[in-house]
Amino acid sequence: MSGPFSAPPHPDGLTTPAEFVAALGRLRQWSGLTYRQLTAAAKASGDVLPSSTIAGVLGRTTLPREEFVAAFVRACGLGEAETARWVAHRKRLAAGMTLPADPPGATAGPDHSPVPPLQPGQDDRPDQAGRFEPGGLDGREHALPADPAAPGEPAGPDGDTVRPETRALRRFAMAGAGVVVLLLAMGALLAQLPVSWAGGDARPSASPAAATAGSGRTPPDGWYHIVPSHVAGRDLCVGEGRERSKRTDRHLAVQRPCRDVVPDTYLHAAGGAHEIQWHHPEEGVGCLTVDEALTGPGALIAPADCSGAAHQRFLLKPAGVGFALHPLHSELCVGALYGEADVAPGAELAQKSCTGRPDQVFLFRPAPAPTWTPR
Template sequence: MERAHTAEEFIAALRALRICSGLSYRQLEGRAAARGDTLASSTIATALGRATLPREPFVAAFTRACGLGETEVQRWLDARLRLALGQQPPGPRTEPVSPGTDEQATPDTAEADPEPQSGHRNRQMRLIAAAAIGAGAALGIQLLLSALSAPHSTTTATHPVRGLSILAVGSWAQIHPARTPRLCVTEGRDRTHHYATAIAAQDSCAQAAPPHTYVEPVGENLVQIQWHHPKYGIGCLTLLRDGPGRDLIEPRDDCAEDNPAQQFRIEPIGPPASAHFLLRPAATGQCLSVRDQDTAEGAEIVEGRCSGARDQEFLITLIPPA
């Protein structure tokens, strides 16, 4: 963090700090509220998905929520102020020292690396190490060593979901029924009137905001699909297993990363360039589809047997932060 040369590197260090903390966005929001800070989980998702410098109150509330003491928090604030003023960090920009050596790689050495993958890896390690400077005292050496040896970094190069370049911390997205790409999966109502609350349905993308859709990986090819609403907060799409809303998908505010009813497996189908996917609830292994293969606006998204029909194919488009 104190060696960050750009806002992008500073954001990458914040992402690394969040992963080291092991806390979800909602947990960070709760910890901040307990301290009297305001830190909406939707704000966290947006700030960590950008490449621009976040505001000072956000950095303070976020680093406190991650478990840092006031001394460490102030170091993050000082680093942010330095970047905001356009100042460079003190000392030369160096690569992390390998165990068992007393030499450091210079920038020229890194640029001359004949293997681009190795140079990219070195940069990843530097970003994680930057976060470790501020996080070590609060989070423990063992946790940080695990972060340094992790095969993936928190940069935009991670691919936790096959076929989608989703960030390790999640990405904003639009989900479209493949047959009707002008429509988006968004908030709707049960047209049979058997279930009264909001559910997932297909509707015009122009009418799809709010809520904004956020896809957060919770396992290999496994995601939680969140709706961020300016009035109702965050709701996680949840498969209804019984009652009048059975097989419908409802946004619920009791988000839990370990709840199978709120986990969806994303499976690419067809040519890689098509970006067509099946969405399969982890709780049942079946497939999401459009009720009665309807192409009309307002048709409900439901769970059913995987049939190979076109109404079970979805397009997922990653979009910049709102």
């Protein structure tokens, strides 16, 4: 149950940014509001909260800005006391992400005060002892420890004199090695970041260099036109449409002309399977989803808020010239609602019993990254 007849989610006990963001998602579900309705509610409270920003924040696992948290919680219908509670917990999580303060005797800054702990967003620079000194974004440069004082020139392990320029070269080499290690670590971290919007105006930019459909290799993360193979010669792709019976007017995944296909489609590997994300300039980010997590044939495919649920993830298995899409929760197949003969624009995609027919085989053709700006 959600809404005013149940208690709203609260932030108490959350220990990581990912848990905090997931709790914000539960709060939105409790409110029962769509992204557009949240945008309107925020505007009524004097806040600015674009729907694309909401989609971006709820689609990642990093801590959102304090201003976003306050505006979002208010838009969900909570009062100022609860809003302050969420903001305070966000501050506690942010403080917990900083490095611990140095022990007594640690390196001092140029003003002879202890070096402060690393703050979120600051640059890291390793010194020759392997520590990381904050600096860069705040314009401060902190002094590194000086070499121990000794009468005359210090001696090396074999008794030879170590000249100042030799010591300088050693420090330079050690600092350089530290920088290399840092860059490699940053590269590994970036490679693991989820594919989502950052701050509402960043989006995945990588596009595959060449088509991989039919090669037997799973397509890498990237922007694609997904083409049902039975209509490849008709220039039809998977995009947004409506139910042909007109029983509803909701968005569905259908066959439509590739030349004007919307939204932009991003394939994202997740948990051993793949999400098929739709990036829309008005609606934000959604994931193709099997209706109501039904496990039998006939369930339509439609976009919904990305939650990581099994009925939003698909196994891509090589089939013919392309790939079969198996919903993870059912391991049936995705295909045209009325099978191979359903070649008309507007044909809905649905979960079907696997036949291996061309309507259940999909080509992934690389597409350019979108150029539109989220609102």
